[in-house]
Amino acid sequence: QSVLTQPPSVSGAPGQRVTISCTGSSSNLGAGYDVHWYQQLPGIAPKLLIYGNINRPSGVPDRFSASKSGTSASLAITGLQAEDEADYYCQSYDRSLSGPLFGGGTKLTVL
Amino acid sequence: EVQLVQSGAEMKKPGESLKISCKASGYSFTLYWIGWVRQMPGKGLEWMGFIYPGDSEIRYSPSFQGQVTISADKSITTAYLQWSSLKASDTAIYYCARLAAPGTSHVGWFDPWGQGTLVTVSS
Numbered sequence: 740q741s742v743l744t745q746p747p748s749v750s751g752a753p754g755q756r757v758t759i760s761c762t763g764s765s766s767n768l769g770a771g772y773d774v775h776w777y778q779q780l781p782g783i784a785p786k787l788l789i790y791g792n793i794n795r796p797s798g799v800p801d802r803f804s805a806s807k808s809g810t811s812a813s814l815a816i817t818g819l820q821a822e823d824e825a826d827y828y829c830q831s832y833d834r835s836l837s838g839p840l841f842g843g844g845t846k847l848t849v850l
Numbered sequence: 851e852v853q854l855v856q857s858g859a860e861m862k863k864p865g866e867s868l869k870i871s872c873k874a875s876g877y878s879f880t881l882y883w884i885g886w887v888r889q890m891p892g893k894g895l896e897w898m899g900f901i902y903p904g905d906s907e908i909r910y911s912p913s914f915q916g917q918v919t920i921s922a923d924k925s926i927t928t929a930y931l932q933w934s935s936l937k938a939s940d941t942a943i944y945y946c947a948r949l950a951a952p953g954t955s956h957v958g959w960f961d962p963w964g965q966g967t968l969v970t971v972s973s
Binding site: 772773775777784785786787790791796826828830832836837838839840841842843844 | 885887894895896897899900909911912945947950956957958959960961962963964965966
């Protein structure tokens with residue numbers, strides 16, 4: 740089954756650094772497909788945060804960074820701020836699905 | 851500015867039909883895939899399918915094949931998602947989103963997203 744696995748929740752205090760993992764398989768991340776990340780603030784549509792594994796769209800603070808290696812990827816947020824409290828989703832292409840695949844999402848709580 | 855504006859919230863009864871829309875502006879509508887994504891209450895994002903308006907090629911997620919119909923009208927740069935017979939389990943927010951890279955390859959990321967359409971199905 741095509742799955743991208745994320746931790747259900749992470750938390751951190753203001754100013755701290757947190758990471759969110761995204762683990763896939765040989766049909767998605769391991770096949771060389773890029774990973775992308777979205778931020779979904781409460782009650783708002785998802786917004787692109789990172790594309791092509793490491794790239795930030797214009798307007799996304801450099802506190803957000805990401806990496807990918809093999810079948811895993813991660814999103815790092817440094818200098819946590821209250822406004823970062825949101826759900827974060829990874830997404831890649833899955834060749835078994837022949838389409839986009841989202842991770843289950845991670846809820847970030849800023850303590 | 852590239853923008854996707856979706857139709858408003860809907861409240862329907864089980865068995866009724868529904869068609870929601872996603873109006874695109876600010877780019878060449880026929881050159882980019884537009885996808886539909888479901889978010890059930892308190893749950894994550896699920897890709898349902900997408901359409902390439904240039905030649906009307908449509909791809910569905912196996913989970914949604916036969917459950918919904920995706921279409922587009924190039925003349926008014928609008929994509930649609932429709933149901934012929936709604937179920938209570940179709941209650942969700944539905945987002946349209948554009949695949950960010952132009953062309954017929956359907957690999958990539960979604961940007962921008964529409965604001966979402968809340969569909970509530972209840973007797």
